[in-house]
Every structure is written in structure tokens, then in C-alpha cells.
Amino acid sequence: MNEDAAWTRKDLIGIEDLSREEIELILDTAPQFAAISERESGIKKAPLLQGRLVVNWFFEPSTRTRTSFELAAKRLTADTLTMTAAGSSSVKGESLHDTLANIEAMHSDIVVIRHNHAGAARMLAERHSSQIINAGDGAHEHPTQALLDAYTMRDETRRRLGDDQAGLDGLRVAIIGDIAHSRVARSNIWCLTKLGATVTVCGPKTLLPMGIERMGCRVTTNLREALEDADVVYVLRMQLERQKASLFPTIREYVRLFQVGRDALAAAPEHAIIMHPGPINRDLEVASDIADGPRSVVLDQVSNGVAVRMAVMHLLVNRYPKGEPATPPSRA
DSSP states (O other): OOTTOOOOOSOBOOSTTOOHHHHHHHHHHHHHHHHHHTOSSSOSOOGGGTTOEEEEEESSOOSHHHHHHHHHHHHTTOEEEEEEGGGSGGGGTOOHHHHHHHHHTTOOOEEEEEESSTTHHHHHHHHOSSEEEEEEETTTBOHHHHHHHHHHHHHHHHHHHTOTTOOSTTOEEEEESOOTTOHHHHHHHHHHHHTTOEEEEESOGGGSOTTGGGGTOEEESOHHHHHTTOSEEEEOOOOGGGOSSOOSSOHHHHHHHHOBOHHHHTTSOTTOEEEOOSOOOBTTTBOHHHHTSTTBOHHHHHHHHHHHHHHHHHIIIIISOTTSOOOOOOOO
């Protein structure tokens, strides 16, 4: 890791904002935290956030992301507080700003927020002194998911090539499924293209946002074409709860044309790995035997998520320039 690399941001709002150097700084910081989590003896903790308060504030259901952030904070020895929309005064009409102002009166340090509206995290970051981490805002971005995915891809690439300095330059990634409703897809496209990978997105035409190729990816509606040269097959969850209308004829039709199963995967190189952000709709977007098979690194993604989120929180608190305190702009 380049110890001279500087982290200068108060918050982590999106991958679109970050430079390649900033992304690589996070990825290069994560291995030391992976090592902490993998200790076979002793305490799996480091006192880098001791005495700090990390608030997990979730307006949408979450298992992996919320528990991963909570575990990451605890392994950094932070105090944690978890809030949900149903358990906060937002159900009584209190604004996000007023709720956060009350949280800050309790001397919060980091606020991890997931919200169903795009831009919620940025709006709070611009007006409050807490260091905000976007844990997913609408269909916009999910930056820590993209970072843990890139970390997992880099780790697998290094293992395959036998080169512990390999990056993602030239890596070929196929993202399959519900691109239109996926904040994970957007953050991954930004992240992977900045790191030099080639990204292909594939799905039914109705689930491919118009103009997505302007993000620097290739677009196809042919699953075999997407898989034939892929080093990574990244399968997205079919987000039926976000779809306002039926965007393909039937589930059976989707499975026939776009499910990543044994037959479809035969088109991909033998070394191609399978990834999924979870939760998995088994035997819809991916066949169970593939999701659980030897090429799947889904559980590695979960493990790596803790290390990457530890790295992000450490950089925000301990590497943010001490001479530039995080203070909100005047509201006058």
C-alpha cells in the first residue's frame, strides 16, 4: 500500500465521485482488516475507532449490508447505534435533517445511511458534520458494495494469475440481469471502468436503461454473447419489488433467456467466477447449483465486505486531514 496516499474526503457518497487512486487506496487498505477478521486466535478487533459512535440508519430492509457495517464498526472497537425508519421519528413527520441533528447532539461520528430516495446521503453530507457513508440510495449508488466486489475480483485475479500485484486492468466483467433498478450495477460500472476493467451489461431490453453505454460499458441482450469472454459473471437480483409494471412476459421466459445456469455458463471461460450481491432469488436469476458451486465466490464477497467497510471507516476517521475539520456550511 502507498502510505503516502492521502484521503481527503469527509464522506463516502458514491463511486462516481472517486478517482482511481482513491479507490485503490481503499482496496489497498482493506487487507490489513481482512487479516484481523481471519485471526484464528486472539481478539478479532483493533482499537482504531475506540470511543467513536457509528450510527446505522436504515430506511430499507437489509441483512448483509447492515450487519456488515455493524460488525465492521465493532471490530474497530466503536460504539454502535442502529436505527430503522419504523423506529425513528420520521414516521411522525420529522425531517431527515432534524433527525440527524438530534443524533449529532449525542456526538455521532459516522452515520451509515440507506434510503429509498436517490441523493439522500449527499443532501445530509452537505449540511451536517457527521461523516456520512452511503449504504444505498434508491436506484442510484451503493459504493461499498462496488468496493467489496472490486476487492473480491482483484483477490481472485491475483490468485488465478499467481501475481499479488495484479490489478483489474483488462479484466472482463459481465453484469447480468435487472440493470435498470440496480444501484449495485451503477456503482460497479463506475468502479470497474475506473480500474481498467471492461464491463458488459446484459438483460432484457426493458431492464437496460436508455443510454447506459455512456457510462463506458458494452450492452447486449444476448446472454451467450455476454458470457463468452467473461472473467467474472456478476448476476444481479431480479428486483420485482421495485418494478412498477411487468417488464418481461413471464418469470419462465426470463429464466429461459437470462438465467445463469449450467448450460449458459458453458459459454464462459473455465476460469470465470460467479458473483452476486445478494439476496439471491434461487433458480430465477441464477441456478442453485451454480450459486453454490465451486466457481461461486458469493460468500467471499460477504467476508470481504466487513474488511472493506472497516477500511472505509478507518480512512474517514483517521486519515481525513486533521487540519480541515468536518464542519457543515452555514445555514444562513
